[in-house]
Structure formats: C-alpha cells, structure tokens
Amino acid sequence: MGILLLNISLRMLHIKKQPWYGRSFIRSFQRLLRDTAVGKFFFKAIATKESVRNILCQCYHDTSQVTDELVQIILSPGLEPGAVEVFLEFICYSGGPLPEELLPLVKCPVLIAWGDKDPWEPIEMGRNYGNFDSVEDFIVLPNVGHCPQDEAPDLVNPLVESFVARHAKSSSGASAIS
DSSP, rough: OEEEEOOOOOOTTGGGGTTTTTHHHHHHHHHHHHSSSSHHOOOOOOHHHHHHHHHHHHOOGGGGGHHHHHHHHHHHTTSTTHHHHHHHHHHHHOOSOOOOHHGGGSSSSEEEETTTOSSSSHHHHGGGGGGTTTTEEEEETTTOOOHHHOOHHEEEEEEEEHHHHHOBOOOTBBOOOO
C-alpha cells in the first residue's frame, strides 16, 4: 500500500499562507464568488471550449497534447447541473489541512512526481515535500507541465506500475503483481 502524488496543490490561497492583513480580503473575495451572481458569471465565462483550451495550454508544457477530445472531456462535466457550485467551492476552498500538515501523519510510502514546467505549482516549492520521512522519492518529470498523467502518460504510467509493484500486497503479504 502507498500513495503516489502528481503535482499536488501547494494551496497558495490557503488562509494560513496569507499574511494577516490579506486574510479578510481573500475571505471576502471568496464569499463574493461563492455567494453572489459574480461567481456564476465567472463560471459561465470560462465554461467554454475556447476558455478551457486556453487554460489547458497554460498548464500543459506540450500544448500539442491539448486536443479537441481533451477539451471536451474536461468541459463536459462542467456543463452538468450543479457544476457551477462544485467549481466555486473548489476555487474558494482556503481552509482545511495542508499537505505539509498531512504528510507527517502518513504511515505508508509516498512517491511524488512533478512536472518541471508546471506554471501553477512551481517545482522549486514542491521539492520541499520530498523531505518528509514518508516520501520515498521525489521524481522530476522533464518538460512536463501541471497535468503529467495526461500530458506525459509515457513517463507517468511506468512510475505508477513500478510503485504499485513495489508496494501492493495481498492479504497474505505476497506481492499482488507478478
């Protein structure tokens, strides 16, 4: 058993990571988005093929991986009833435990892989997660952006397979993969 993490969120908008003087502003801005028509308007503006494509082209280093099929796969759930509320809760979530608070509690092996071209979650900051006792390795994925599982499955899939092979155990303690 183990945990494999890919470009985890650094949670930079988390209230604990804000200076004391900015916390009330962030809370107010998030309430504005979540509790007024402003958030629904914002969601409507970005829940389009063009916006999704633009956002994906920002976070993928290899923009050739941003296909019409991928755009549709990402956009379709966003057009379902209730999607706006889920989206607004996601972008307005600035509480709860941080990864650096949870990793010391983890009792199983952790593997972290990170795209070195991630524009949203800088690898320089992510490398710090490799210092926790539970983290057996921090692997840099070269020339990969924020979504390595989609952008570079040729790099990610062997990592997953190897990690599972090392750590998957059946109830008798024998390896689950041969």
